[in-house]
Amino acid sequence: MFSKYIVKFAFGLYNSKRYTSTKKFFYDLLENENYHYKKIVDIFLIILILSSVIELIYSIKHGVHGWLYIFDLYIVSIVFGIEYMLRLWVHSDMHKIIIKEYERSQFLKIQFKFYAAFIQILTEKWNYIKSPAAIIDLIAISPTYRELRILRIFKLLRYTTSIGQFINVLKTKRFELMTLLILLIFLIGTTGVAMYALEGNINKNINSIFDAVYWALITTATVGYGDIAPVTTMGRIISMIAIITGLVLMAFATSVIVSAFLEKLNEIKDNRLIDSINKEDRFVIICGYGQMAKMLLRQNNFDNKYVIIEKDPNIASQIAKDGFNVITDDVSRHDVITKFNIQYANVSILCIGNDDVENIYITLTAKSLSKDIRVIARASDISMKKKFVLAGADHVIVPNQMANIMLLTSIKQPVVYNVMHALLAGKHAAYLDEIKVLAYDGLIGKSIQEIEFKTKKLLLIGIQKEDHNDFIFNPPASTILEQNDILLIMGPKISVEHFINSFQRSLK
Amino acid sequence: MKNKKHAWIFGYSKQSRSIAASLLAENFSITIIENDDKNFQDALSDGYVNSVLIDITADTELEKLDIKQSDWILCLMEDEYLNVFLTLSLRASCTCNQIIAISHSIYSTQKLIMAGANQVIDVYQVSANRIHNIFEKPITTKLMDNFISPSHEISFEEFTIPKNSFLDGAIIDEVDFDKFGIIFTGIVDKELGDELIFAASNINHKIDNGDIIICIGKNEDLVKFGKYLYKDIA
Numbered sequence: 001m002f003s004k005y006i007v008k009f010a011f012g013l014y015n016s017k018r019y020t021s022t023k024k025f026f027y028d029l030l031e032n033e034n035y036h037y038k039k040i041v042d043i044f045l046i047i048l049i050l051s052s053v054i055e056l057i058y059s060i061k062h063g064v065h066g067w068l069y070i071f072d073l074y075i076v077s078i079v080f081g082i083e084y085m086l087r088l089w090v091h092s093d094m095h096k097i098i099i100k101e102y103e104r105s106q107f108l109k110i111q112f113k114f115y116a117a118f119i120q121i122l123t124e125k126w127n128y129i130k131s132p133a134a135i136i137d138l139i140a141i142s143p144t145y146r147e148l149r150i151l152r153i154f155k156l157l158r159y160t161t162s163i164g165q166f167i168n169v170l171k172t173k174r175f176e177l178m179t180l181l182i183l184l185i186f187l188i189g190t191t192g193v194a195m196y197a198l199e200g201n202i203n204k205n206i207n208s209i210f211d212a213v214y215w216a217l218i219t220t221a222t223v224g225y226g227d228i229a230p231v232t233t234m235g236r237i238i239s240m241i242a243i244i245t246g247l248v249l250m251a252f253a254t255s256v257i258v259s260a261f262l263e264k265l266n267e268i269k270d271n272r273l274i275d276s277i278n279k280e281d282r283f284v285i286i287c288g289y290g291q292m293a294k295m296l297l298r299q300n301n302f303d304n305k306y307v308i309i310e311k312d313p314n315i316a317s318q319i320a321k322d323g324f325n326v327i328t329d330d331v332s333r334h335d336v337i338t339k340f341n342i343q344y345a346n347v348s349i350l351c352i353g354n355d356d357v358e359n360i361y362i363t364l365t366a367k368s369l370s371k372d373i374r375v376i377a378r379a380s381d382i383s384m385k386k387k388f389v390l391a392g393a394d395h396v397i398v399p400n401q402m403a404n405i406m407l408l409t410s411i412k413q414p415v416v417y418n419v420m421h422a423l424l425a426g427k428h429a430a431y432l433d434e435i436k437v438l439a440y441d442g443l444i445g446k447s448i449q450e451i452e453f454k455t456k457k458l459l460l461i462g463i464q465k466e467d468h469n470d471f472i473f474n475p476p477a478s479t480i481l482e483q484n485d486i487l488l489i490m491g492p493k494i495s496v497e498h499f500i501n502s503f504q505r506s507l508k
Numbered sequence: 509m510k511n512k513k514h515a516w517i518f519g520y521s522k523q524s525r526s527i528a529a530s531l532l533a534e535n536f537s538i539t540i541i542e543n544d545d546k547n548f549q550d551a552l553s554d555g556y557v558n559s560v561l562i563d564i565t566a567d568t569e570l571e572k573l574d575i576k577q578s579d580w581i582l583c584l585m586e587d588e589y590l591n592v593f594l595t596l597s598l599r600a601s602c603t604c605n606q607i608i609a610i611s612h613s614i615y616s617t618q619k620l621i622m623a624g625a626n627q628v629i630d631v632y633q634v635s636a637n638r639i640h641n642i643f644e645k646p647i648t649t650k651l652m653d654n655f656i657s658p659s660h661e662i663s664f665e666e667f668t669i670p671k672n673s674f675l676d677g678a679i680i681d682e683v684d685f686d687k688f689g690i691i692f693t694g695i696v697d698k699e700l701g702d703e704l705i706f707a708a709s710n711i712n713h714k715i716d717n718g719d720i721i722i723c724i725g726k727n728e729d730l731v732k733f734g735k736y737l738y739k740d741i742a
Contacts, residue, residue, distance in 0.1 A: 284643075290632075291612060291613050291614075291632040292632040292635050292636050292639075294614075295614060295630075295632050295633050295636035296636040296639050296640060298636075299636055299637070299640050300639075300640045300643065300644065302643070348643070350639065352635075352639075376639055376642060378635070381522070382526075395639075395642055395649075397635045397638060397639060399631045399632060399634065399635040400522070400523045400526075400631060401526075402631075402634045402635055402638065403523070403610060403629045403630075403631040403634050404523065404526055404527050404530070406629050406634055407527060407582070407608060407610065407627075407629045408527065408530050408531070408534075410608055410627045410629070411515070411531070411580055411606075411608065412534060413664070413665075413666050415666045415694075415696055415704055415720050415722055416664040416665070416666050416722060417627070418704045419664055419693060419694060419704065419722055420652070420664065422704075423648075423652070424634065424637045424638070424641070424652065430694075430706050432645065432648050433645065433648075434645050434646070434647050434648060457708045458708055459691060459693065459707055459708050461651070461691065461724065462647075462651075464647050471647060471650065471651070473662055473725075473726065474686075474689060474690070474691055474725065477686075486647055488647050488648060488651065490693070490706075490708065491706070491708035492706070492708060495708060
């Protein structure tokens with residue numbers, strides 16, 4: 001009976017939109033780096049951590065003030081407590097585990113046993129509880145032992161990417177570092193025991209095995225406080241061995257850490273670049289670095305909100321030398337695009353490499369992740385265009401086709417070619433621009449006749465009305481401009497800019 | 509009967525095939541020049557019986573081609589070095605011809621212009637411009653797509669002003685292009701040279717016969733305007 005209610009409750013949660021959206025909200029707030037409001041929560045928690053630590057330091061010499069004590073003991077601890085519980089809650093979905101277990105039992109036609117699901121839930125939650133970040137969080141809540149609260153400062157590790165990266169780098173050399181640590185423990189143990197055996201009864205500063213081990217560590221680390229020093233010849237020989245071996249071990253450890261950093265340097269740089277681009281509302285991912293990418297970036301660097309992804313490290317290094325934002329990775333892999341903030345940002349992917357197969361694959365990868373990602377793909381031939389459209393590309397560029405059209409136009413209609421070339425290249429004499437009629441600006445409610453484009457040395461080519469997608473070419477003079485209309489005008493660049501400025505200045 | 513225009517296409521690559529086919533459809537007579545035997549055979553098998561296999565780096569062989577002053581020359585060699593060298597060689601021997609070259613990088617574009625090409629179509633520049641416009645000017649992109657699409661509704665059209673037509677001697681500002689549903693975009697005023705003057709420059713020109721005007725409009729309106737312009741002209 002109990003199991004029946006539990007399953008019913010789990011399905012209830014599963015079907016509840018409010019529960020799902022609330023949980024997602026808290027998940028985004030605490031764990032989703034790409035969620036805007038997470039930054040505010042992070043800043044709030046960082047201020048709490050710092051204020052708690054400052055209060056602790058202040059109270060050492062000045063005693064504990066009443067209101068500060070209450071703030072530290074209750075408010076900070078309660079906030080951290082709520083944060084801990086929320087993190088534990090969003091870590092996994094209990095109801096989904098129950099439903100999964102229930103469905104499994106239904107499929108196998110066996111009785112549903114709640115304890116099986118319960119063990120899975122506990123395992124999932126335990127995985128979170130035993131993670132280093134959760135342990136630090138738990139210690140930070142504990143108000144019982146005041147001095148332990150200094151450990152709250154470790155909570156900052158969550159918000160410091162550098163320390164996180166440092167730990168990740170060390171993890172890659174876990175085996176080497178563990179070997180060195182075991183060697184170090186062995187060295188300290190043997191030299192400490194040897195010193196205790198040799199001078200335990202002679203040296204007045206060595207009164208226990210702990211003193212001897214302490215001496216061994218200080219000597220091996222080449223610190224040498226001098227509070228304990230050998231007094232026999234054998235003791236000094238052991239000191240010399242400990243110092244030399246210690247130096248060798250230190251050198252090994254340093255080289256292991258440095259080499260780990262060198263190996264991971266590019267990855268760290270890449271992650272930094274991804275983090276910085278993910279802060280933007282809209283950005284462009286360029287796949288395939290060649291002539292077209294170079295020319296495009298010369299013309300439009302997207303306000304530096306772009307990243308080139310190149311799988312060949314040598315080419316990536318050349319791109320970096322050329323001064324462009326680049327990360328080394330294979331964009332056709334699913335997990336590479338998911339590193340970017342595709343959920344919240346307006347992302348465009350340019351597949352402009354010269355390999356159709358790769359371009360189509362990237363297009364499909366991007367579109368399978370999110371239909372909202374805009375894909376502009378390059379096809380080598382007009383016959384490939386259909387495949388790109390099928391794959392979901394929003395725009396397909398066929399360089400040879402476009403060049404051929406321009407070439408044929410230049411032969412058949414040379415003057416038209418000049419016009420098109422000027423318009424495409426955005427030449428100053430023939431500048432084609434789109435002007436959106438914004439709320440409260442001076443264009444709303446005016447007819448085309450009233451605006452007198454001709455006297456402003458402009459040509460109105462057409463209007464795109466907001467309410468329908470059709471472009472109205474050469475609209476009648478009586479057409480009234482409305483909010484969000486887009487005017488397509490042509491003229492010298494200076495006239496276009498003057499027109500935009502004069503109407504934006506007349507904002508009421 | 510009006511003489512057929514002739515185009516000399518240097519290089520028979522995948523790209524030049526479609527250009528040759530389009531020019532043939534436009535009633536051009538075509539001669540393909542190749543220095544590679546395989547491409548030369550391809551040109552022959554595609555029906556270009558006038559194709560010639562020569563060493564294009566040899567001036568003597570180029571001079572033997574008998575290129576007329578009114579002929580178009582298209583330098584479409586896949587090898588960029590060869591294309592620049594060819595353009596230079598042809599400019600030296602064909603000083604008056606229109607030479608159009610295809611470029612695959614900004615560096616060779618500059619070199620081709622220096623070598624004497626009248627027009628250089630930079631394959632990637634054209635595409636880069638388009639990607640730029642997709643981001644910055646989506647409506648413009650749609651309109652430009654319309655111009656280059658085979659099923660376009662709106663396009664540019666140039667009209668050479670015939671003698672005694674209704675525009676011969678007219679002042680631009682006094683012509684009501686709206687009546688035809690088209691937009692006057694620019695003019696090549698032969699009195700002032702071959703430079704295209706855009707309509708918005710606000711210089712009120714007098715149109716004379718031989719001038720070229722550029723209009724943008726729906727195809728049927730452009731056709732109607734053309735018919736009206738050339739009516740009663742022998």
